[in-house]
Amino acid sequence: MAKTDELSKKYNHDEVENGRYDWWVENGYFKANPKSNKPKFSIVLPPPNVTGKLHLGHAWDGSLQDALIRFKKLSGYETIYLPGMDHAGISMQSKVEERLRNNGINRFDLGREGFLEWAWDWKKEYAETIRQQWKTIGLSLDYSQEKFTLDEDINHLVNWVFVNMYNKGLIYKGKQIVNWDPQQKTAISNVEVIYKDTPGKMYYFKYRFKDNKDKYLEVATTRPETMFADQCIVVNPNDERYNKYIGKEVINPVNGETLPIIGDDYVEIDFGTGVMKATPAHDINDFEIAKRHNLAMPICLNEDGTVNEMGGNEYEGLDRFAARDKIVENLKKADDLIKIEDIDHQVGYSERSDAIVEPYLSTQWFVKMQPLAKMILDLQASDDAIKFFPERFNEVLKKWMENIHDWTISRQLWWGHRIPVWYHNETDEMYVGVNPPKDTENWTQDPDVLDTWFSSGLWPMATLGWNPDAQEQNEYFQAFFPTSVLVTGYDIIFFWVARMIFQSLEAVDEKPFDDVLIHGLVRDSEGRKMSKSLGNGIDPMDVIHEYGADALRFFLTTNSTPGQDIKYSEEKVRNAWNFINKLWNASRFVLMNLGDDFKPMNIDEITNNANLSDANKWILSELTSLKEVIIPNIEKYEFGIVGRELYSFVWDKYCSWFIELSKVELNNGDSDTKQVLFYVLKEILILLHPFIPFVTEEIYGKLGLKKSILEETIDTTKHEFESDYINYVIEMITALRDFRASNDIKKDVHLDAKLSNLTSEQEQLINNHLALINDYLENFVNTKVDNNLDLTNKKITSIPVDTFFIEIDNATFFDFEKQLEELEAKRAELKQELDRSEKMLANENFVKRAAPEKVQQEKDKYQNYQEQFKNLELKINELKSEKN
Known part of the structure; x- marks a missing residue:
């Protein structure tokens, strides 16, 4: 099986990430199969403007989308992540004009066609830069479907939609007050x-x-x-x-x-x-x-x-x-x-x-918004409404639609979709058509172009190749439209989201997506908006160079809450790198301990073994609990919750505790422990892959399983064993380590301990596993259960664990004041938890609206806290009386 040198001794993000993306693309892992019988899941990438490089907001947006795509792929879905770029009308034209001025050229000297040649050169240059950034971030885009908003087929679609809306009376030409930019004219x-x-x-x-x-x-x-x-x-x-x-x-x-x-x-x-x-x-x-x-x-x-x-x-x-x-x-x-x-x-x-x-009186082209706004309002009042996360943004959309003004769609620019309207040179007759009039020499086309948002409003249909002239749509459109979820910032709900909805409803009589996940802005560490004027912008490529794409992605995704801004924190990115490094080292440990003859077994074979150790049962049960939390929370786009749960399980339960507990089993030659170490590691890699795809693919490749982790499926088999006492063991080890550290007691100092104040259930559970507990607590104590201890004995130090105590003989040490201080600090912590739990249970909204099991869980916590607090009070009072 695995060799100890298959994973390098040190995690190096450059070595792990270099070349991996090309390997994914070359092996077709991002290519969708519209003919697949699997359930379908699709996301369209909000097209970045070809005016410059991607910023941190783009990296956040893309990381969330890619995490969803990879998660759904690993959940058995046929997925497609649709790439593309936007021509960015006014912004792009101003950039090209600036480049011309720097070269001593006036666009009017070039003329329209000459200017457009410069613009297309710009597009080619920056489009390649953006693709390289997609690659660096690791976005699993299906490049066979990549679009640009000025592509020929999209131009045809835009013209068709304009003409269709004009013929329906939804587009008109008129003289009205408009917002006029005197600089861009x-x-x-x-x-x-x-x-x-x-x-x-x-x-x-x-x-x-x-x-x-x-x-x-x-x-x-x-x-x-x-x-x-x-x-x-x-x-x-x-x-x-x-x-x-x-x-x-x-x-x-x-x-x-x-x-x-x-x-x-x-x-x-x-x-x-x-x-x-x-x-x-x-x-x-x-x-x-x-x-x-x-x-x-x-x-x-x-x-x-x-x-x-x-x-x-x-x-x-x-x-x-x-x-x-x-x-x-x-x-x-x-x-x-x-x-x-x-x-x-x-x-x-x-x-x-x-x-x-x-404000300026001008003759322009307008979209009549009242009937289109009504389409959105009717949709959102129906059972087929688009779901917004958070839900409050649905109300924002509705308010905008209820107070809508007609939309000015003509722009006095050269870069963009030219309005498909011609005027007869002699009669001034107006012709509106998808194609030019036959005798074009007698007609002059309208010089204006359409607002950029007119074409990007068609984006979900355009990226999937919707053809207004076709009797039957192509297999991609049939399979993946409407798209599953739109992920975007709250700053463009009206700019883009609303327009996609009414453009889609009007053109194909379908909503463009099922869900909309709204996130906020990436702000600097002080909460300020990033801007050139403040000089506080962060280039995601610089962060990736320093810490790797995986670390940046893990920070951006797992610190994300729907609708909320995120503060950039280099410390948190560094912590994400440390987390990945922890996973790397744990994986090395597992691979080193498997042996060359290791062959992975089916998990059912492992769990059916009657001699499976409690530590193995415990980690399998904890893995099941983890999946039961994170899978539904990913479905609700609660990445922050998912991130905390994954971090806690991987860092604390697997890397720290299970690996430590497994050493006892491995020393005893337990082959089942190797199987469980291997299986849980594999599942961890699969669960983490949407967030840190490069390193999980690298480690997975050493497991000798399938060609790519992207061929795997999340195992939803439930493993539920009675192994809760392991949590007591962990708490005891933690308490004793803290006790030794705070009292400067060396590991080789022998401690005799007795457990007191146990419930009958706890006493039975621990007595049944006392030998194993002492194995796990090697170099710490010889543990015994004694509920008949004389608690007034001043020669005993009490360490609280859950609702019981570890009682240590004070013969070789004792710091009365420190012990009392620690117990009082513990009591203060418990008092805070009691107050929090009491307030929650007194909240009628919580009791009525929360799931019954959630309410019961809180009641159980409250009862447990009361018991702990009571015991601590007793112990503190005893110590005080002894002191006096």
């Missing part, structure tokens, strides 16, 4: 606007009456540069202060034009001065007022944020903020400035360029 959607608290100023101006220039209305604005396009002054018709002025006229102080005073109940009587100016082309609320009152809607700003010809000779061409300063200066001189107030207010910034967004 394009419209952006509401969700691409980031609102920030920003210091600003509120300017109060005099709008003087036309028929009496000594009288004026006080009007406040934060954007004086839009005053050139003012169309009226608005007051509430029920405002007794101002309704008498409705129908009169005032003078616009910035250009001298006459403005009518109108009444509209949009104006709040108790807000501000109660008077507002309406600039319909530059404010969404003013736009709505203009539609109600048939006002003109002139635009006074250019697309780049400079003032246009409406500003006249003095202001035309000035940047909006320079114009603002000059307006204020001039109106102050003209005695038309009343005051300026410093304020903090919410200002919208473009997510991509960080430019301050300008």
Whole structure:
């Protein structure tokens, strides 16, 4: 069987991880078989933007997804993990433009086609970088299905969906107020606007009456540069202060034009001065007022944020903020400035360029959202609703859908899916079609492209090759759609999640996924968001170089709670490496003790042996208990719970205690112990594989079983034996070790111990295994049970274990104060546990809603704590009385 040198003496993550991924890919372990009879499980990778490298958030996202895929594969499912990348519209175009500028090139000199050549070169470069990072992290992606959002087949799909939605009246072209990015010179959607608290100023101006220039209305604005396009002054018709002025006229102080005073109940009587100016082309609320009152809607700003010809000779061409300063200066001189107030207010910034967004009247393409939002709301109210983890994010989705606005989908860019609309060069007739008109020379295509989220909203269908023209869909789509779970951050629920849902419902009348697992952000150790400005970003590749992909993955997955942020901690990554190292060393021990002639037996053959030792029974029972906890918790995406349970079992129960206890059996030549050591190690490797795939594959390869651990299946056979007394043994060993350490008692000092205060059940259990217990406690004590001890004997030191005591003769040592201090500390700990348990049992929600077995378990704990506390109180009082 195994040789002692088959695992190197020291765990080296570079040696373990190098080349392993290529081996998986070459052997087809990530390739899905849609014709398989196994149950199906599918995940689509949220496509990273080809604008740069993957960050720590991508590593977290991918590690969670890959853990689920590998777990399901090991649970007997046919799995597919679908890779791809996003063309990233505005962000990508700005990156390429920056590269062009650095090379002294203007994109307009290149023209559209020349610019796109540079963009595709960029995509090729960064796509390869991203693939290398997927490889380094260990994502088990089926590359045969890899997609890019600008692939030809996806472009066809996007065009088909656009045309189909247009024909249904769900897409329309119109002139509306949009969020305008003056730096990128394009419209952006509401969700691409980031609102920030920003210091600003509120300017109060005099709008003087036309028929009496000594009288004026006080009007406040934060954007004086839009005053050139003012169309009226608005007051509430029920405002007794101002309704008498409705129908009169005032003078616009910035250009001298006459403005009518109108009444509209949009104006709040108790807000501000109660008077507002309406600039319909530059404010969404003013736009709505203009539609109600048939006002003109002139635009006074250019697309780049400079003032246009409406500003006249003095202001035309000035940047909006320079114009603002000059307006204020001039109106102050003209005695038309009343005051300026410093304020903090919410200002919208473009997510991509960080430019301050300008509300701007523009002709764009829109998606009519009300009917699509209703589809989502109806779905989520049905029995077939998508399940959100945590559930509260379903409410977030519903609230957004209930307050939805039409979606601006056109972008004034060159990089992206060009809108499939053409205009006749002579008649201006509009043609909307999947394919261009036949006489293309007579038509000009719409220059705009679609919002990136329009194409990525089709991602689950696109990655599985859905073809709108096919009568029967391909085998991948039939087998794996809807996908099983979407794993993504809470910051793009509306950006992406909602759009995938309504795009899928509209196009194929099916939800795109069954579950949505929402996680938070990776923050730095101080809880701050990682950003370039703070310089606190962590490159996952640097972490992997230092500690390995397995250590990073174990940290990211097992510290994950649905919906919560995670703080990056190098110490925890180092602890993960130490955990893997512990597993490595334990595996070496097992392999070294198997012997060259070892042949693994079926677990049923092992457990049917009547002479199977209690230590072996104990670890098998504990393994069963472990699986009963972690398997359902993985299904609920509670990776934090899973991680703690795996860590505790592997580190404490297997590596520390079982291996130590097994040495007694191995010294006695017990072959069953070798079998159990081997079997439990194999199961540990399988259970850990989703989290630390590289090292588990490496160790598994030394077991002489199947070609890859990915060919294994988690064994759900239950092993339940009466071996609980081993837990007493472990507690006794721990207590005695701590006792020796705290009293500086060397191991070779002989200690005679007696056990007191045992229940009849405990007494019988321990007496039945006393010889074995003394074997396990070798070099510690000669243990006997004596429930008739004189507990007032001052020559005895009592060590609490569970509800009983180990009583040690004090002949060679005794520190009265220290002993009392330790017992009181133990009592304080127990008091905390008693209080916690008491509060939990007094909580009606817990008692009513928790599973009955969970409630009973807590009651049993509480009773046990009471018994321990009572015994400790007795012992402490006895010691105090002796002291006095």
